[in-house]
Amino acid sequence: RELSRQNENLLLNPNNFWAGCKSTGNLFGRDYSRLSTYQVTEINKAYVLFKSNSAWRTEKAKQRRKVMDAETVQEKKRRVPTYYNKDDWEAFIDYNTSDGFKEKSKKAAEARAQVQAQYTGGRKGIPRTWLEMEQKSPTGEVYRPKVYLATHNFVPDDNPLSSKSLAAAKIAKVKEAYDKEPSAQNCLSTDAVSREFGVDRKGCVRGMGAGVSKTLYHATAFMKARLQKEKDNVRKEKQNEALKAQLDAERQINSRGHDQISSSSYQQEIGTLAPAPSSFRLCFLRNFRRKAVACAYVDRAKAPNDDDYDCMINEIMDSNAMLCDRDGVLGDVSKGAMIKWPKSYVTDVGEPMI
Structure with missing residues (x-):
């Protein structure tokens, strides 16, 4: 996942993409030695490594699903894909059937089960969605519950106890509380989202995206207000200049009309x-x-x-x-x-x- 010290000159070898991963050997037998060495700029280095790691994890998950219905470990090992190395495939199956991996998978499943309402806003993200909603708002202000409702949509299924049904019920309550008092949603601790899902934990603000804390949110409020004030002043100055130019033009027209009185x-x-x-x-x-x-x-x-x-x-x-x-x-x-x-x-x- 990280560049080795000999590759600090920005020459990224694809074999280094998988360095530090727990699975042994080449990735599923792919012969990366036949691939060329890639050269990327410093600004794109982190992005390239992130995307390569994401592709590696996606490939592993896809192969796990293919052998999930196999009853025994030996049967899983026999299902070697055509372009995979047999030894590396068996090492991959041994790791996925180990007790440590099963314990890790169990904890991850429990964590996913505790998610009350998963983000459904797509690739646009919450910050861009929030900005577009502020631009369309007549007052220029948009509170968290409105953005949360726009980026968390759920349709209940037949099972009332399923995660989708429970999330849809909570979202409906948030919408009802927001529609009842839309002007009383400016406080993070008392808005409709906090009343329904609970107060946000330390270092996190629900519905704001990753990396946003309460301290950061309140610190940026002053700068946003100052920026909005500057924008209003610039708009007023432009309006005054346009009005002054219009009055000057009318005075010139009136003076010419006076000179032309017959x-x-x-x-x-x-x-x-x-x-x-x-x-x-x-x-x-x-x-x-x-x-x-x-x-x-x-x-x-x-x-x-x-x-x-x-x-x-x-x-x-x-x-x-x-x-x-x-x-x-x-x-x-x-x-x-x-x-x-x-x-x-x-x-x-x-x-x-x-």
Whole structure:
């Protein structure tokens, strides 16, 4: 399973894959001397050794199942596969029929029987499933019971005492408790999974995958909250920049529209001979308390005997302010409409209020 010291130069010989295994000799008689020596990078070394060890254990389990129905040891030894060495096969059978191996198999079977709900989420894994559920959640928060229900599915069989039936019953209770109080599942010690399966043992968090402890889970909660806050700040900054760009574009459009006002259209609106568009200035329209209620383009070159200015609304600040030339409020007037406003309550933008 591990590289020998003479192979520290990353030259992996397939014979070294099975070094340290309890079975003797070549693996079931396969002639690995005919295979080439493989060269892998340091980053892939652990993965190659892990996969080779996994393939070795899978092959052993498959061969054990093939001879399981044989009644005697001699009959098992006679069932030599065509491509296996006879001596190595007999050594393999002797090891599997020894008292030590039987005791080990018995303990492993008892451990498997104590598993209450086995993971059924497939190759995706719990962390990736959790991340995808958080991305789809409208609030961005997903608690452990919801992920546990998504990665542990069981269908009961005819035997109510079988492991599948018992696991399905427990999962149903977890789902019922989660649906009843979905917002009260943020604590690992009191959520639906802990109430049904018991408090997690030391160094393990049920339904979180391998290698996750309570200390690690609580330590990452602060970093996750900080990262979420940073993401929210970045999103707000982008929204503010987009809004600012939109307002700048609207101001440019309004300024170009003001420069393009023709004398004929202005004459049609106010019914009098209009001056040149260059006489229009951006001003504040104020109410009787001298509070600015709107921003408009105003022709300040009107005849001195007129009491009102003709104003083209640019922006409304107080939609509830009363109009001076008609019944209604500023909220009833659309942007770009022409209204009349008393001269004494019109001031230039930037002019101090008297």
